[in-house]
Amino acid sequence: MSPLDFTGRCVVITGAGRGIGRGYAMELGRRGASVVINDISAEPAHAVAEEINSAGGVARAIVADLTDPDAGAAIVAQSLEHFGALDAVIVNASINSKRKAFPELSVDDLERMLAVNVFGAWRLLQAAWPHLAATGRGRILLTTSQAGLYGMPRLAEYATAKAALIGLMRTLAHEGASVGIKVNAIAPAATTRLTEETVTDPAALDMLRAMQPPHLVAPVAALLVHESCPVTGETYLAGGAHVSRAFTGETQGLTLPADGFTTEAVLQRWDAVRAETDYRVPRDVSETGDLKQKAEVMRLLKASGIVN
Numbered sequence: 001m002s003p004l005d006f007t008g009r010c011v012v013i014t015g016a017g018r019g020i021g022r023g024y025a026m027e028l029g030r031r032g033a034s035v036v037i038n039d040i041s042a043e044p045a046h047a048v049a050e051e052i053n054s055a056g057g058v059a060r061a062i063v064a065d066l067t068d069p070d071a072g073a074a075i076v077a078q079s080l081e082h083f084g085a086l087d088a089v090i091v092n093a094s095i096n097s098k099r100k101a102f103p104e105l106s107v108d109d110l111e112r113m114l115a116v117n118v119f120g121a122w123r124l125l126q127a128a129w130p131h132l133a134a135t136g137r138g139r140i141l142l143t144t145s146q147a148g149l150y151g152m153p154r155l156a157e158y159a160t161a162k163a164a165l166i167g168l169m170r171t172l173a174h175e176g177a178s179v180g181i182k183v184n185a186i187a188p189a190a191t192t193r194l195t196e197e198t199v200t201d202p203a204a205l206d207m208l209r210a211m212q213p214p215h216l217v218a219p220v221a222a223l224l225v226h227e228s229c230p231v232t233g234e235t236y237l238a239g240g241a242h243v244s245r246a247f248t249g250e251t252q253g254l255t256l257p258a259d260g261f262t263t264e265a266v267l268q269r270w271d272a273v274r275a276e277t278d279y280r281v282p283r284d285v286s287e288t289g290d291l292k293q294k295a296e297v298m299r300l301l302k303a304s305g306i307v308n
C-alpha cells in the first residue's frame with residue numbers, strides 16, 4: 001500500500017452529501033477507499049456516490065437521519081454488509097446554529113443541536129467501535145469547530161455540542177489505544193451551506209468561496225483517518241490551505257503550604273497562576289496540576305483500582 005492509499009479500506013462519512021463531507025468523500029474515493037456516503041438528504045448523497053463510482057471509485061450512499069436512534073447501527077450494519085469491514089468513521093454531519101443570543105435560545109435548540117452532533121456521534125461510534133477494534137487500526141475523526149474551542153457570540157448551542165465532542169474524542173483516544181483505534185478531531189473552515197446561510201453580501205461570499213473551498217479541508221482529514229496516522233487525541237484546524245494544531249495547555253500554576261493557601265495569597269500570585277510561560281500540554285490527567293502531588297494521587301487511585 002502506498003503511503004496514503006486507502007484501497008480496500010471502508011470509510012463511513014456522515015453528512016457527506018454536501019460541503020466539507022462531500023470534499024472528504026471525493027478525496028478518499030480518489031485514494032481508493034470504499035466510501036460510505038451518509039446523509040439525511042437522499043439526492044445529494046446519491047449524487048456524490050454516483051460521482052465517485054463513475055470516476056472509477058467505490059462508493060455507496062446510505063440515507064439516514066443521525067438523530068434517529070437506530071441510524072448509527074443501521075449505517076454500520078449496511079457498511080459491513082456491503083464492504084465486509086469498517087476501517088474508519090468521520091463524524092461530520094451537523095446542522096446550523098439558530099444564531100441567537102444566549103437568553104433567546106431554548107433548551108429545545110440545544111437538544112436539536114446535541115441530537116445530531118453528540119447523540120448521533122455517540123450511537124454511530126458505539127455501533128462501529130467493535131468493528132474498528134477488530135481491524136487493529138481503526139480510525140475516528142470527530143468534527144468540532146472554532147466556536148467549540150474558543151467560543152463565539154450567538155452560537156451557544158452549537159459551541160456546547162462541538163465542545164462536548166472534544167471530551168468524547170480525548171476519552172475515546174485513551175480507550176482506543178489498547179485496540180489500535182486512533183481518535184482525533186478536526187475544526188474545519190470552508191465556505192458551505194452553513195456559511196452561505198449567514199453571509200448575505202454576494203461579493204464577500206464569492207471571496208470566501210475562493211479562499212476557503214471545502215476540498216481544502218480534505219487533505220488533513222485523509223491523513224487523520226489513514227492507517228499511518230501519526231497522532232491520537234489531538235485537534236487540528238484545517239481550511240483555506242492552512243493546518244494547525246489546537247491543544248489544551250496548563251500553566252505551571254502555584255502550590256503553597258496548605259495553611260497559607262488563602263484567597264489573598266492566591267490573588268497576590270495571580271499573575272504567576274495565569275502566566276503562559278513554560279505551560280505544559282498534558283497527555284492525560286496524570287500530567288495535570290501539581291505534578292508531585294498528582295503522582296501521589298495517581299498512585300493511591302491505582303492502588304484502589306479506580307484508575308488503570
Ligand SMILES: NC(=O)c1ccc[n+]([C@@H]2O[C@H](COP(=O)([O-])OP(=O)(O)OC[C@H]3O[C@@H](n4cnc5c(N)ncnc54)[C@H](O)[C@@H]3O)[C@@H](O)[C@H]2O)c1
Nearest residue numbers: 015018019020039040065066092093094145189190192193
Ligand atoms: N463550514 C465551516 O466553516 C465549518 C466550521 C466549523 C465547523 N464545521 C463543521 O463541519 C461539518 C460539515 O459542515 P459543512 O459546512 O460542510 O455543512 P453542510 O451543511 O454543507 O453539510 C452538512 C451535511 O450534513 C447533513 N446532515 C445534517 N443533519 C444530518 C443528520 N441528522 N443526519 C445525517 N446527515 C445530516 C446535511 O444534509 C449536509 O449535507 C459540520 O460538523 C460543521 O459543524 C464547518
